[in-house]
Amino acid sequence: MSVQFRVFVELAPMLHIHNGDSTAGTAxxxxxxxxxxxxxxxLVCGPTPAGLSxxxxxETxxxxxxxxxxxxxxxxxxxxRAMHEALAGFSDQDEVVLWFEHDLFCQVQLIYLLHWFAGRDLGQTKLTLICIDEFPGVQIFHGLGQLNEEQLLSLFPxxxxxxxxxxxxxxxxxxxxxxxxxxxxxxxxxxxxxxxPFLKEALSKHLQRFPSTHNGLGSVENAALKLIPAGYGEFRALFPAFVRRESAYGYGDAQLYVAMRRLALAxxxxxxxxxxxxxSMDAAQILLSSFEITDYGKAVLAGEQDFVITNGxxxxxxGIHLRGKESAWRWDEESQQLLVSL
Structure with missing residues (x-):
């Protein structure tokens, strides 16, 4: 008589922190x-001031x-609060896995989480990382959200x-x-x-977001503005074109749309x-929107006007709050340096 045994394996508690809902869902x-x-x-956009509890x-x-x-x-x-509560329960896990990418968006998220964990006693919890800038067979890799179930699973080991x-x-x-x-x-x-290995390039791209010495616009706004007269006025065309040219920022459609809104409401x-x-920030309405460059916008692109001096x-x-009719920090494209006004 043959006897079949069923083996039950109790998996060790594990928490995965993903860079977005798409990747989490695929995982x-x-x-x-x-x-x-x-x-x-x-965290790549908006205030992250130092010294806050x-x-x-x-709340900020x-x-x-x-x-x-x-x-x-x-x-x-x-x-x-729910995300931070999940973090605070790390000691209940045998392992916490961070899934992020090479671009500025992800690298800023990653350094925040590393900073958070660095200030705590990890005890027996193992902290691991999956962070890539390419994947075999994906000709133009933008992020983990491009990968299917099999591809994502292959990264885990x-x-x-x-x-x-x-x-x-x-x-x-x-x-x-x-x-x-x-x-x-x-x-x-x-x-x-x-x-x-990806952090230096990512933070260098962050410095390029500061108002330029050329026209007062950061690199994100300059890149997007140049695309509009080139035939990418519809947002459904503008966003993919921007991603192809400036994938190192890792911006989603919402981040680019907010940047465009800032230029339009100046x-x-x-x-x-x-x-x-x-x-509206409704996804369908965002895709339906389109933009045209103004005469002033053309003058700014040409370096004949300065956006900050004109608009403040x-x-x-x-953590840097830029305010007023002059920016204390300016990106100089020629020297590839961030300059400070004295």
Whole structure:
């Protein structure tokens, strides 16, 4: 008589933190073991001032997300609190896996999480990372969201344990990103950053978002504005074209749309929105919108006018709050340096 035995394997508790809902959903469908949450933030945009308690930081971010993306602040606050509560339960997990990419959007999220974990005793919990900038067979890789279940599953065995050097660099980079001036960030970029191979390029792209010495626009706005007279006035065409040219930023459609809204609502607008619905953040309405460049916008692109001097600025880039008719920090394309006004 043959006897069949069924073996039950109790999987070790594991938490996966993904860079977005798409990746989290695919990972669940791929049956990658553990709990999967999406880090629903966009720390690459809006205020991240230094020195705040976690509660105050969450409140600052909730108000920014609500204002920028036209969502109820209560919902934004609740989502941020829920994500941090999931983080706080890390000691119940045998392993926490971070899934992120090479671009600025993901690298800023990653250094925040590394900073968060660096300030805590991990105990027996293992912290691991999956972070890529390419995938075999994907000719133009933009992000993990492009991968199917089988492709995402293939990355899981290759995760590596996060080192003390990575925790230290991530925490240092987050502190520099949140500082009220760019001096620490500039110094960091001159140091050895090899522990995180994608971080130097990502933070260099961050510096290029500051108002340029040429016309007062950052690289994101300059790139988007140039595309409109080139035949990409409809947002459904503008966004893919922008991603093809500026994939290193990792911007989603919402981030680019908010940037376009800022140009259109300036006292002296650079673009005019057509087919608009009171700047609704509804995904369908965003895709239906289109833009045309104004005469002033053409003058700014040509370097004949300066956006900041004309319109002023009230914008956060990390921990730096740019305000007034002059920007204390300017990106100089020729020297590839961030310059400070004395």
């Amino acid at each position: 669940r469908q791929a049956n990658i073991p553990g709990e999967h949450i999406a880090w629903r933030e966009a 976690e509660q105050d930081f969450i 971010r909730a108000r920014h997300l609500a204002d920028s993306y036209k969502r109820p602040v209560e919902k934004c606050r609740a989502e941020l 290759g995760r590596h344990e996060i080192t003390a050097a990575q925790l230290e660099l991530g925490s240092k980079a987050w502190a520099a990103y949140c500082a009220p001036d760019a001096l620490a960030l500039i110094a960091l970029l001159k140091s050895d950053m090899s522990a995180m 006292p002296k607008p650079l673009v005019k929105q057509n087919n608009g619905h009171d700047w 600025i009230d914008r956060w880039l990390g």
